[in-house]
Amino acid sequence: MKNKSALHESEGTHPSSEVNAVMAKKIRDSRRKETSIDEIFTRLRAGDKSALSQGITLVETNQPKQQEKAAQLIEKCLPYANNSIRIGITGVPGVGKSTFIEAFGVHMADAGKKVAVLAVDPSSSISGGSILGDKTRMETLVNHENAFIRPSPSGDSLGGVAKKTRETIILCEAAGFDTLLIETVGVGQSETTVHSMTDFFLLLKLAGAGDELQGIKRGIMEMADAIVINKADGENRKPAERARAEFRRALHLYPAKETGWQPKVLLCSAYYKEGISEVWELISDYEQKLKENGNFSKKRHEQNKFWLLQTINEHLKSRFYNEPEIKILLKQQLEALENNETTPFEAAAFLLQRYREL
Amino acid sequence: MKNKSALHESEGTHPSSEVNAVMAKKIRDSRRKETSIDEIFTRLRAGDKSALSQGITLVETNQPKQQEKAAQLIEKCLPYANNSIRIGITGVPGVGKSTFIEAFGVHMADAGKKVAVLAVDPSSSISGGSILGDKTRMETLVNHENAFIRPSPSGDSLGGVAKKTRETIILCEAAGFDTLLIETVGVGQSETTVHSMTDFFLLLKLAGAGDELQGIKRGIMEMADAIVINKADGENRKPAERARAEFRRALHLYPAKETGWQPKVLLCSAYYKEGISEVWELISDYEQKLKENGNFSKKRHEQNKFWLLQTINEHLKSRFYNEPEIKILLKQQLEALENNETTPFEAAAFLLQRYREL
Numbered sequence: 127m128k129n130k131s132a133l134h135e136s137e138g139t140h141p142s143s144e145v146n147a148v149m150a151k152k153i154r155d156s157r158r159k160e161t162s163i164d165e166i167f168t169r170l171r172a173g174d175k176s177a178l179s180q181g182i183t184l185v186e187t188n189q190p191k192q193q194e195k196a197a198q199l200i201e202k203c204l205p206y207a208n209n210s211i212r213i214g215i216t217g218v219p220g221v222g223k224s225t226f227i228e229a230f231g232v233h234m235a236d237a238g239k240k241v242a243v244l245a246v247d248p249s250s251s252i253s254g255g256s257i258l259g260d261k262t263r264m265e266t267l268v269n270h271e272n273a274f275i276r277p278s279p280s281g282d283s284l285g286g287v288a289k290k291t292r293e294t295i296i297l298c299e300a301a302g303f304d305t306l307l308i309e310t311v312g313v314g315q316s317e318t319t320v321h322s323m324t325d326f327f328l329l330l331k332l333a334g335a336g337d338e339l340q341g342i343k344r345g346i347m348e349m350a351d352a353i354v355i356n357k358a359d360g361e362n363r364k365p366a367e368r369a370r371a372e373f374r375r376a377l378h379l380y381p382a383k384e385t386g387w388q389p390k391v392l393l394c395s396a397y398y399k400e401g402i403s404e405v406w407e408l409i410s411d412y413e414q415k416l417k418e419n420g421n422f423s424k425k426r427h428e429q430n431k432f433w434l435l436q437t438i439n440e441h442l443k444s445r446f447y448n449e450p451e452i453k454i455l456l457k458q459q460l461e462a463l464e465n466n467e468t469t470p471f472e473a474a475a476f477l478l479q480r481y482r483e484l
Numbered sequence: 485m486k487n488k489s490a491l492h493e494s495e496g497t498h499p500s501s502e503v504n505a506v507m508a509k510k511i512r513d514s515r516r517k518e519t520s521i522d523e524i525f526t527r528l529r530a531g532d533k534s535a536l537s538q539g540i541t542l543v544e545t546n547q548p549k550q551q552e553k554a555a556q557l558i559e560k561c562l563p564y565a566n567n568s569i570r571i572g573i574t575g576v577p578g579v580g581k582s583t584f585i586e587a588f589g590v591h592m593a594d595a596g597k598k599v600a601v602l603a604v605d606p607s608s609s610i611s612g613g614s615i616l617g618d619k620t621r622m623e624t625l626v627n628h629e630n631a632f633i634r635p636s637p638s639g640d641s642l643g644g645v646a647k648k649t650r651e652t653i654i655l656c657e658a659a660g661f662d663t664l665l666i667e668t669v670g671v672g673q674s675e676t677t678v679h680s681m682t683d684f685f686l687l688l689k690l691a692g693a694g695d696e697l698q699g700i701k702r703g704i705m706e707m708a709d710a711i712v713i714n715k716a717d718g719e720n721r722k723p724a725e726r727a728r729a730e731f732r733r734a735l736h737l738y739p740a741k742e743t744g745w746q747p748k749v750l751l752c753s754a755y756y757k758e759g760i761s762e763v764w765e766l767i768s769d770y771e772q773k774l775k776e777n778g779n780f781s782k783k784r785h786e787q788n789k790f791w792l793l794q795t796i797n798e799h800l801k802s803r804f805y806n807e808p809e810i811k812i813l814l815k816q817q818l819e820a821l822e823n824n825e826t827t828p829f830e831a832a833a834f835l836l837q838r839y840r841e842l
Contacts, residue, residue, distance in 0.1 A: 204824050289829050430821045433828035441836050442800045463788045470791035471647050478799050
């Protein structure tokens, strides 16, 4: 066209204008994207629960593009995070976790607290289900204006679920939620995971027949800041009191916590809403004491550091052990080890040498 | 010379003969080296303690050439290893570990057992000292024909000390030692290390004033296969019996061990040589039960696997964290984390990306 006639020279701008249109669209799209994250952020900061949900959905996605947006949102939220108490709650199925969270959450929400309930459930990645999926068990809380309930994210590893949960905590806090309840069913290492992302760790128990302390998972007692014996009502009251005495004795066996906190044992009946305010008083007391002695923020900083190093170490390992050649060689070395043909150190040196040469 | 006259042609062989001399020396040296390891091995297999000492010195060296020889020796010894009971012994200073090991070791050695005493003491790398250095406290044992005592190796890390100790175990077993006592003072993670290389883990305690269970290091109770309360004589007898009851109650709180073994509590007076044979009967009972249910060799195989993976993981980490650029960047990211400017996951992703690019 350009070469047809000098008169048509003005038309030469058309293609250039089209290019501009493409660019303009790109800019518009990019602005729309920014607006979108900006908008989610603004609404989220105003306490809008649907914006918070949207944000969490971004955090939970595995798409690289959405992940980038999630990272932008988290970055915006970071300065407004951290202003909360994060409470981990664990207990075996049947202990009444949902009933307890409902009663405790409503109690807090009625008192003007903004309560967010999250869950870490590594098994949900297999079953596809969620421990908070059955929201009918939290009818009052789910409809409370001061409460926000989010079912457990799915993930292909506990590490993945943990990352999503920790990022969700940031969004919830930026949205003004000051009381975070993070539930776990206690499959595999999930209690340790929840313990390492919460300020206060609460173990729910029942007074049952026989020895109360048998059957408590290894290490759980040492993590607990409080043991709450649920269903301590009616005929259960006496056995619950006996269990309380036994748990107190058992807790006494452990050395004092680094935070200076001495774990406590309480009774409650979540169903009859008895003993709920005492649990909150205990947690308030804990928060106050640890803030006074500086251990509250110290613990959070240590948790941040733990998660940073943990994430790095897991990545280094997964890169090594997922290397196809290493997989084959490792299998061979393990066999040689089983037959006493090599030592663990010789085998390790061999594998590391081969990994370096890859 | 060669070119001077044809008559001197025969002299042409001289330089070649000199070359042969050099080569012959090399061959002789190399043979001498081989003979040396062969000789150490042969003498070691015959139960010669000085050959065993020589072998252990090789294992403990950090010189690459000597390490190669050590690896050759270990390879030769491997088929003859494993035929022993490896007993881990821990307890705080003052509990009478040396006296106990002396009494227990002499009891075993008198009964025809071949007793080797080793130590894992990560602190010795700092102090340069050794927990078994004060051999005067084991006068009888050290001179017993059936006993061999080796002070703790020095090392710049617990991992290094552990490697040397595990390899020393192989040499001791190949030398016919069937009863291995591996002592630790319990600094840092050293109990866990000793626990993960022994068949039976014995915790020495005293009956003291106040609550016996307070002050027990986290996790030690769960590792113990037996708690032996020492100095249970004279006026100490009654408090020791009370402590025994308390420890029994406490051990009862833990879930049963995977090996099917129920940990026991015993009293002894190492000084008066009382209760020593009961400790041995207990360990024999343990060995028999675990060999019957297959857990004895299963545990050893698991320990081998643990050490292989542990060694790999430690190397992967040390390579990452010792990278000079990573050191600087990690410091920066930790500061950003402290100021809530980043999340643990974002910081980890950044550092891993930079590490990949190195």
